[in-house]
Amino acid sequence: MSIKVMIVDDSAVMREVMQQMLQGYADIEVIGAAMDPLLALQKMERAWPDVILLDVEMPRMDGITFLRQIMSTRPTPVVICSTLTEKGADITLQALAAGAVEVICKPTSGLRDFLQASVQELVGAIRTAARARARPSAPMPAPEFKRSADALLSLPGNALLNQRTTERIVVMGTSTGGTQALEHVLCQLPLNAPGIAIVQHMPEKFTRSFAQRLDSLCAIEVREAQDGDRILPGRALIAPGGRHLLVRRSGAQYLVEVRDGPLVSRHRPSVDVLFRSAAVHAGRNALGVIMTGMGDDGARGLKEMHEAGARTCAQDEDSCVVFGMPKEAIRLGGVDQVVSLERIAQVVTEWR
The missing domain is CATH 3.40.50.2300 (Response regulator)
Incomplete structure (x- = not known):
């Protein structure tokens, strides 16, 4: 049809x-x-x-x-x-x-x-x-080649930099339906919520306005990420459209790196890149949250976070606009808990 x-x-x-x-x-x-x-x-x-x-x-x-x-x-x-x-x-x-x-x-x-x-x-x-x-439709054909997060960052063998610190961070990834979902979640967070790094699939020139809109609505600070920004409690950093966002560790602190590079999982920014970097540089100090979206970007990265000792969470089917990315993450076995959109803010707030 x-x-x-x-x-x-x-x-x-x-x-x-x-x-x-x-x-x-x-x-x-x-x-x-x-x-x-x-x-x-x-x-x-x-x-x-x-x-x-x-x-x-x-x-x-x-x-x-x-x-x-x-x-x-x-x-x-x-x-x-x-x-x-x-x-x-x-x-x-x-x-x-x-x-x-x-x-x-x-x-x-x-x-x-x-x-x-x-x-x-x-x-x-x-x-x-x-x-x-x-809603039913014909499936979208996949290209013959799809890059993984290896294009920007390799997973080390067993030498993950996941020693515990007093810092806790949250990384979130979303796509179709994510603008509304992120607004719903971020507007519920208190000022002492853990620092957050976010990839939302969105065209270049839109992410700054998106961050400014959320900043005007939320108690926490929301802004488009710049290279070297610290991930701080009460702050959410959104990946700029057209550029990848990675988590880095500096001593006991976490910051973000904004980097050019090829499309990964057909996207730039890619959730897989953000989640891979959190697996490598934060490990058990991170919470990964995958939300509504078409496709599978972020599913492998969330599993890598899970294997590195991070806590992982996926939005449930009933509250997703498109249950693609969370479904694939669950299928791969990288999800600790599946929760409704209403509960995601609570999960983030309690991650301390």
Whole structure:
């Protein structure tokens, strides 16, 4: 069965090129396109889509208002198509908080060439969205080669640097649905919560705005990580989009390293890289938490943490938008406990 898609964008070029690109995929059917949400609603009354491709800034009704209306009346997976600007990042983060499951970045010019070069990203986002909350869709084909965390950091034999210190850290990894899940967890944490390093799969230019949004909502400090930042109680550091985040140990203290490098488990930043570094440099002094997300990034890294003596936790299926990453981590045997989203903040707070 094909994935039925509705395109809502005020750019005629955007609508035309998206439809042309998606025609070549047997598992995707564009059932309509509209220049604004009001026209889209009229068409959707006749045929409801499985996935909505949604622009944010449009005439008559903006994308966020439309998204909130859809989520309150008939929840449907939404992929946001947003421009690569700081303003666009702020608005898109509001859309993610309102329930969108994926983000596709588009430039302010050269849309046709950009979209033609990014068709696989667009198709992947549609397939991911269609599978959110157990919606059926055709599986996304995996590339022939997928790098592991070995590309950035090797696991030493038995010489893990996991001697106990007074410092305790938490490393968290998430993807699809993670923006809402992280907001829910971090907003519950007290000022004396353990220091946290986070990888959320998110495009470049969005992570700084995401961190600033969370910082304005949470009691703890939340900021985009910079190379050399210390992991301190009451602080959460979020990996910059497009760069890997690693944990390092300096004496009895922990800090982060922000590093360029190849895609690992198809991502940069990669949860596997963060978790591998925690296994090597923190061991039993770390808590690893894997949350909602498509795919398996972080599953192997969490098992490595488990084998290094760390405590490990996975979000349960019922509270995940997509039970992909936690499911794979559980399958590999690297999870000590499976808890609901409601309980993750408690698990983090008690890790001292």
